Amino acid sequence: MADTTDTRTRYHHGDLKAALIEATLGLLSQKRIEDISVADAARAAGVSSAAPYRHFADRDDLLAHVAAEGFIRLNAATAEAFDAQPPGSIESIIAGGCAYTAFGAAHPELFHLMWGTTRDHAAYDIARESGATCYGTFQSRLVRTMEAQGLGHHSPEAFGAPLWAMVHGFASLLIGRASQLGGLEPVRHLIAQGTRAYFAGVLRDPPGSPKA
Amino acid sequence: MADTTDTRTRYHHGDLKAALIEATLGLLSQKRIEDISVADAARAAGVSSAAPYRHFADRDDLLAHVAAEGFIRLNAATAEAFDAQPPGSIESIIAGGCAYTAFGAAHPELFHLMWGTTRDHAAYDIARESGATCYGTFQSRLVRTMEAQGLGHHSPEAFGAPLWAMVHGFASLLIGRASQLGGLEPVRHLIAQGTRAYFAGVLRDPPGSPKA
DNA sequence: TTACATATGTTAGCACTCATTACATTCAAG
DNA sequence: CTTGAATGTAATGAGTGCTAACATATGTAA
Secondary structure (H helix, E strand, O other), X not given: OOOOOOOOOOOOOOOHHHHHHHHHHHXXXXXXXXXXXXXXXXXXXXXXXXXXXXXXXXXXXXXXXHHHHHHHHHHHHHHHHHHOOOOOOHHHHHHHHHHHHHHHHHOHHHHHXXXXXXXXXXXXXXXXXXXXXXXXXXXXXXXXXXXXXXOOOOOHHHHHHHHXXXXXXXXXXXXXXXXXXXXXXXXXXXXXXXXXXXXXXHHHOXXXXXXX | OOOOOOOOOOOOOOOHHHHHHHHHHHHHOOOOHHHOOHHHHHHHOOOOOOHHHHOOOOHHHHHHHHHHHXXXXXXXXXXXXXXXXXXXXXXXHHHHHHHHHHHHHHOHHHHHHHOOOOOOOHHHHHHHHHHHHHHHHXXXXXXXXXXXXXXXXXXXXXXXXXXXXXXXXXXHHHHOOOHHHOOHHHHHHHHHHHHXXXXXXXXXXXXXXXXX
């Protein structure tokens, strides 16, 4: 294992693979995904434009790894927010949801890459995996809250999906500059409001009584 | 005014501007936005690669018009769904929401283009405008339902935002292949469930009583 | 009808950038 | 001091956005 210090001076980079992912993450905060080339990533990492191909099959493979890293960070951000609130509380769900939305709003292009369309090469399995991990974090916290709120008999998937969709939607709308929302701060209140109303509504009128 | 038949044979196309938008919409169901060039659109419209520049300032201008057309169609789809249900009913809101999500799921790349990041050239005003129209359709139906359900005293923006975010989020998640959701049909039920619970919850515990 | 101005096409081409590959070079470890 | 993985060099070929110059159709006014 090479030590990760002074990676610039040496011919052998140490961990070019990670460095390229990092460099691409940096570029993503400056330009659109479609404008980021393998050559760009290599330049940002201070390496020749052919070097990345020793570590990634092609451009899509690199982007898949970047997306996976995005999910890891999203997971970290939400987990921290969840666990900063009392376990089992509705507040913890709200906090996690706000963190999710805030992450999307703060990293628009990365968020788009993570949830982008039709890149289903085999390489993208790695992104799917870390996405699933991220989902697991949400679900485990949600189950605890559902039990604490007397909703333990409901399916966590069915109960959680609208909440997940809501915070995901807010993120996507903020990225898309939906001007009606007025920015991230108002949205935090909307998330809290929406989540509380949803919990209250399910408690009052449990799903499973389809009307039509 | 030229007649719109047999546009192929004539030197003057008739309405190349519309034809190019249409052609690009067609391409969007086959490839990613980033892989669509002005030349592609021109080819698809059966015209030289320089012709589009008579009608659009540049590539982004063309894409802006395509996005605007997307909003027009989204608006039509949701309005029809809204109005196929009794006015003022919660079912009408659910139907409109399902149509929104279904539209996104059916046109992934178009949806991404419409809500894409950071293309804020002046040309994009046209897309914003038709986006706002689309929002107006939603809001007018929502207001009627809110009044019918005894929620007329709430702010439509604040009340509607979580619902909008939810259906938007479902669309985005379906596009991103969130496998946990199991496709469009299950999601329809989730939308109905979520919407009903949200209405019930607000009726029970009106927003405006912030807890923290 | 004729003549001209304007709108809408075409052809040709510039100046780039890109993804990817083949082959040479460097360096660290055994 | 050999070996082989990790990088660099150089090049290929394709495609891009966009412009300039030229061609044809259309509408309008004489």
